[in-house]
Amino acid sequence: MARTGPAFRASTRGQVLLTGFMLALLALTVAPLYWLVMASTHSSHEIFTRPPKLLPGSDLGANLSHLQSSVGFGRVVFNSIALAVCYTLLGGVVCTLAGYGFAKYSFRGRGFLFSVLLLALVVPTQLTIVPLFKMMVDLGWLNTYQAVLLPNLALPFGIFLMRQSMKSLPDELLQAGRIDGCGELSLFFRIALPTMRPALAALAMFLFLFQWNDFLWPLVVLRDPSSYTIPVALATLTGSSDVDYGQLLTGTAVSAVPMAVLFLFLQKHFVSGMLAGAVKA
Amino acid sequence: MTARTTRAGSRLAPYLFVLPALVLFAAFRLYPIGWSFVLSLFHTEGMEQSWTGLGNYQRLVHDPLFWKALGNTLEILVIQVPVMLAIALGLAVALNSALLRWKPLFRLGFFLPVVTGLVTYGLLMGALLNPDSGAVNWLLHVLGLPEVHWLTDPFWAKVSVMLALTWHYTGYNAVIYLARLQGIPDEHYEAAAVDGAGAWRRFWHITLPGLRPALLLTVVLSTIGTLQLFDEPFIMTGGGPDNATTTIGVYLYQTGFRYFDFGYASAIGYAMVLIISVFGLIQTRLAKEED
Numbered sequence: 396m397a398r399t400g401p402a403f404r405a406s407t408r409g410q411v412l413l414t415g416f417m418l419a420l421l422a423l424t425v426a427p428l429y430w431l432v433m434a435s436t437h438s439s440h441e442i443f444t445r446p447p448k449l450l451p452g453s454d455l456g457a458n459l460s461h462l463q464s465s466v467g468f469g470r471v472v473f474n475s476i477a478l479a480v481c482y483t484l485l486g487g488v489v490c491t492l493a494g495y496g497f498a499k500y501s502f503r504g505r506g507f508l509f510s511v512l513l514l515a516l517v518v519p520t521q522l523t524i525v526p527l528f529k530m531m532v533d534l535g536w537l538n539t540y541q542a543v544l545l546p547n548l549a550l551p552f553g554i555f556l557m558r559q560s561m562k563s564l565p566d567e568l569l570q571a572g573r574i575d576g577c578g579e580l581s582l583f584f585r586i587a588l589p590t591m592r593p594a595l596a597a598l599a600m601f602l603f604l605f606q607w608n609d610f611l612w613p614l615v616v617l618r619d620p621s622s623y624t625i626p627v628a629l630a631t632l633t634g635s636s637d638v639d640y641g642q643l644l645t646g647t648a649v650s651a652v653p654m655a656v657l658f659l660f661l662q663k664h665f666v667s668g669m670l671a672g673a674v675k676a
Numbered sequence: 677m678t679a680r681t682t683r684a685g686s687r688l689a690p691y692l693f694v695l696p697a698l699v700l701f702a703a704f705r706l707y708p709i710g711w712s713f714v715l716s717l718f719h720t721e722g723m724e725q726s727w728t729g730l731g732n733y734q735r736l737v738h739d740p741l742f743w744k745a746l747g748n749t750l751e752i753l754v755i756q757v758p759v760m761l762a763i764a765l766g767l768a769v770a771l772n773s774a775l776l777r778w779k780p781l782f783r784l785g786f787f788l789p790v791v792t793g794l795v796t797y798g799l800l801m802g803a804l805l806n807p808d809s810g811a812v813n814w815l816l817h818v819l820g821l822p823e824v825h826w827l828t829d830p831f832w833a834k835v836s837v838m839l840a841l842t843w844h845y846t847g848y849n850a851v852i853y854l855a856r857l858q859g860i861p862d863e864h865y866e867a868a869a870v871d872g873a874g875a876w877r878r879f880w881h882i883t884l885p886g887l888r889p890a891l892l893l894t895v896v897l898s899t900i901g902t903l904q905l906f907d908e909p910f911i912m913t914g915g916g917p918d919n920a921t922t923t924i925g926v927y928l929y930q931t932g933f934r935y936f937d938f939g940y941a942s943a944i945g946y947a948m949v950l951i952i953s954v955f956g957l958i959q960t961r962l963a964k965e966e967d
Binding site for chain 2: 406409410413414416417420421424425427428430431434442443444445446447488489490492493495496497499500501502505508511512515516517518519520521522523524525526527528529530545546547548549554579580583604607608609610611615625626629630633640643644647650651654655657658659662665666
């Protein structure tokens with residue numbers, strides 16, 4: 396158990412070697428993001444000069460105003476934020492209610508319904524986009540927020556995450572509440588919900604991130620540039636043969652940097668949420 | 677309130693909790709899944725629809741582009757996934773090692789790419805790998821290595837997609853492994869060390885068996901993810917050059933939304949479900965047999 400002298404000396408050498416090696420790997424991992432942030436402050440022709448620009452330039456403002464004139468970037472950012480916030484709130488409600496129902500009640504069909512939810516994880520989203528697209532056309536919902544939001548509100552991952560976290564709530568607590576004459580809904584709000592705080596934080600972050608980064612479905616249902624989200628708008632920019640990398644990378648940085656900062660502050664919740672969703676199998 | 681109504685109320689309660697999710701799920705997931713099967717039995721051209729039965733599936737079997745897309749997808753699966761998981765395993769073991777300093781810094785840094793969206797990192801990788809002027813080719817030049825036609829050569833385009841995937845997902849898998857590693861009791865390692873087992877044997881006989889459930893999970897998740905691969909090739913190369921990075925997902929999208937052949941696109945989708953199910957079954961079967 397105790398480390399003896401020679402072994403300890405060997406381990407300090409190992410410490411330096413391993414930490415050094417990992418620092419090199421870390422640099423390799425983070426370098427693309429660093430370069431992205433620097434590139435967003437340079438003009439298109441400066442970005443690709445050799446050696447690469449590794450210090451901030453002065454073109455961030457110009458890049459942003461190019462973005463504004465080519466894709467209406469202000470509106471696009473607004474759309475992304477609004478959609479992610481709405482999705483987090485509505486999806487949070489749907490997933491939390493369902494997770495609680497599946498975790499804390501036994502009812503006819505529970506096992507069957509839950510396995511249908513899980514089975515859907517295996518069906519590729521690309522399979523359903525064609526009929527879903529037709530549904531949205533028939534409903535006249537193209538270019539609307541509800542078309543983007545509704546199909547993913549009952550996110551199996553979210554329901555699973557909330558069910559896992561609810562399972563640890565003792566049934567006796569709910570039973571005691573019932574004896575005191577508490578209704579089922581107020582049991583949920585007064586007893587269950589407060590204990591779910593950490594899981595709710597993880598869920599909220601996942602839902603926000605999911606919507607913020609989602610690409611395929613918004614690309615399909617958003618046809619009017621004024622309804623685009625950031626990923627969709629950026630993808631249209633790459634379509635032209637003469638890509639303006641200054642504005643493209645600035646838009647990319649605007650999409651990535653806020654999420655990275657959010658993650659830096661809230662990483663505990665991210666990781667715990669990811670693991671709660673992953674421990675099953 | 678009588679006892680009778682309370683009981684009726686609580687019998688209904690669970691259904692009310694799961695109802696919103698189930699209604700949304702049935703309307704926007706199950707219904708389209710069924711509908712797309714019906715669609716796959718029709719030939720669609722513009723607004724015209726005609727019954728073709730299994731015609732779309734027959735066409736699939738004789739479609740060289742479908743086989744090419746399937747081949748590309750499987751190539752990425754058998755090359756990129758094992759490499760990525762091996763790196764993730766190494767990272768997790770290092771992150772769990774008593775020898776590593778500044779652990780929180782490393783955990784943060786290696787997980788950062790996971791947070792960046794598919795479009796974001798697809799564009800970023802596209803710019804870095806730009807054959808004429810990207811930073812990666814500059815680096816190769818400085819090191820005295822030949823520059824590479826990353827996104828424009830069929831072989832290197834595939835490598836580019838694999839590099840991007842690896843950059844993005846390695847940290848995610850490493851975190852799953854790390855959580856599992858932290859659950860292996862230190863006593864196991866100490867007992868083995870007392871018995872004279874070296875680092876390699878301890879890894880082989882304690883670490884790997886302890887990681888089995890996590891390994892299986894990541895293999896299944898990565899397999900499903902890779903078979904559904906769409907965003908990265910779509911953003912980085914658009915499926916080119918010469919269809920070298922056309923995956924089944926990209927082919928499905930192009931068939932449905934560039935050529936508006938919804939019937940055929942649905943057949944491609946169902947072929948994909950079939951392939952994913954087969955892989956899933958094989959993997960869980962193999963995992964069981966090993967036990």
